[in-house]
Amino acid sequence: MTADDDIKAAAAPLAAILKRMRAGVAFTGAGISTECGIPDFRSPGGLWTRNRPIDYPSFLASGEMRAEAWRRRFAMEAAFGGARPGRGHRALADLLAAGQLQAIITQNIDGLHQASGVAEARLVELHGNSTYATCLECGARYELGWVRARFEEARERAPDCTDCAGPIKTATISFGQPMPSAAMARAGALSGDCDVFLAIGSSLVVWPAAGFPVQAKRAGATLVIVNREPTELDALADLVIHADIGDVFSAALER
Incomplete structure (x- = not known):
């Protein structure tokens, strides 16, 4: 057979x-x-074997962690953005x-x-969804192209919401969220x-x-x-x- x-x-x-x-x-x-x-998360070679997930409390508490989260997201875009x-x-x-x-x-x-x-x-x-972002305070939606432009203009500093100055995050659910x-x-x-x-x-x-x-x-x-x-x-x-x-x-x- x-x-x-x-x-x-x-x-x-x-x-x-x-x-x-x-x-x-x-x-x-x-x-x-x-x-x-798009590799999975848990198996050998999966995304979590290469980068320990950034949990929600860490994202909120640290500008450095927010910047790292966005660096990882844009790195993923380069590798998997063409997925169909x-x-x-x-x-x-x-x-x-x-x-x-x-x-x-x-x-x-x-x-x-x-x-x-x-x-x-x-x-x-x-x-959630990683193809766009939202403000964690007021819920305003941001497209990734806008976030990336601001991130790069600010020398890899995570941007804040233009309406309420709240932190902007991909519209995903993180550990602890x-x-x-x-x-x-x-x-x-x-x-x-x-x-x-x-x-x-x-x-x-x-x-x-x-x-x-x-x-x-x-x-x-x-x-x-x-x-x-x-x-x-x-x-x-x-x-x-x-x-x-x-x-x-x-x-x-x-x-």
Whole structure:
């Protein structure tokens, strides 16, 4: 049996579930974006193995830490700014367009779901978005080009809000920063009211986000996990596939 045959065999039960899905929810993690050239955070070679995360209290307390956070963000832009949606992103966008998915809940901050054609109204970003910035005091939005110009003009000093002088940060959720209550509430409602819950490319170790697959399963949904590596929730799932996400979803939709 060839590798292609293996993928087709793994995708067959997924295709059957997708065919009957009418009110599905997808939950995506970093693994869906790795084929796009964006490394994940925890695995060897991941972003956190090279740079210890800057937590929220440190960002607020130190101008040096704010400057370092922006240096890292602009370095990431040089490496990953050209990333485009992968096959997994496009497959989910197709399922949304077909009316089989209600929404996508994502842990990702890369904006690739939007780039694949997913409307903001159909997307729940649990950890925010790194493609723009906001003032932590008044909530004003700033585009990264503006922030970078001010950062460089000030010799790598982090800029402050022009309206209220508050600190400006990428619109992401850092360690130590409260989770967005509205996004968490909406994700919980979706998880409790779906017929199929697709957990895709997530290690399912970050809580409380990892609780959504559990909630969906307890509410009666079919739980599917597609991830290269085993997760702590594999035993709970109705279907587990350890394979490349793009390969699996491409094969499943072809069926």
